[in-house]
Amino acid sequence: MMNVRPSEARGHVNHGWLDSHHTFAFGDYYDPSHMGFRALRVINEDRVAPRSGFGTHPHRDMEIITYVLSGQIEHRDSLGTVGVLRAGELQRMTAGTGVLHSEKNNTGQELHFLQIWILPDRKGLTPSYEQKGFPEKERQGRFRLVVSPDGQEGSLKVHQDVRLYSTLLGKGEQTEYALAPGRNAWLQVARGSGSLNGVELKAGDGVAVSEEARLVLSANEPLEALLFDLA
Template sequence: MMTVRPSEARGHANHGWLDSHHTFSFASYYDPDNMGFRALRVINEDRVTPGEGFDTHSHRDMEIITYPLSGAIAHRDSTGGREVLRAGEVQRMTAGTGVMHSEFNGADEELHFLQIWIIPDQKGLKPGYEQKAFPESERKGRWRVLASKDAREGSLTVHQDVALLGTLLGKGEQTEYTLAPGRHAWFQLVRGRGTLNGVELKTGDGVAISDESRLVLSATEPTEALLFDLA
């Protein structure tokens, strides 16, 4: 079974310096039918103007993954993490018992990124930070593991039974993924256009997937996509 969450159905907030679309309920956007999917709690698509950003604020008991699309994110947190994050890199921050952090647009161009929250498999984890680069060559034409419980294939470690995978497809290209019995998935079309098991999708669309084993993604134009393999 596949249930499409259209891009235009997402929550939207424009604060001037921040233009944000919420796949699931977040902040002042509340939709009781879209509170998350399995352990996946938040997918926000954010655009931040130059010189602006999120002042220091706190989180706890959440795995926070940042996935930049363009621009540069200047990150600071109370674990000592001080990095600049750009497209092709992915960051995981474990909020755990509590972490303070800030995120600013560190370039002279618009910052465009996804922020993803995953509910961890236990509360009270030690706060932590991790960042890695995943070259386009590793994602072209195939699913590349970006984050996982066991850090397989050199991926980031996430404290939950979930694997986050990414792919880049050229026009006319196709890639497949097999879900193990009893597993679920969330598919997010980051940009581009294509079909998933024959269902037409566009930029920003998401799909909740259960009771499916073979997932076939075909690109009708250059496409970037994420897939969450969930318990």
């Protein structure tokens, strides 16, 4: 069973410096029928204007994943972490008992990224931070594991039974994923267009998947997508 969340149905806010689309309820956008999917709580597609960004603010008891599509983002937090993420790089921040952080676009170009929140498997975790790049060649034509509970295959480690994969497909290319019995999936199209098990999708679309053993993703044009394997 597949349930498509169309790009145009997402919540939308534009603050001038920030243009953001919300797949699930977030901030002032409240939709009781779209509060998340399984442990997946937030997928925000954010475009941040040059020389601007999110000032220092708090989080707690959330696993926060940042996935950069273009541009770069500077991260600073109360753990003393300072990092710069570029396209193809991800960060995982465990907010746990509480952390302060800022995310800034200090360049002259627009920043385009996905902000993802995952509910942790327990509250009160010790805050921590992790960052890693995944080259295009590792993601081209296949689902490359980038986040997992145990850090398999060099992935970032998240405190939840979630596995996140990234893929890049050229026009006419396809890749497959076997979904184990009892597991669920969410596919988010970041760029391009294609189809999942024959269902046409475009950039910004998301798909909730359950009771499907085999997922076939095909590209009508160059496509970038994220696949969440969820309990």
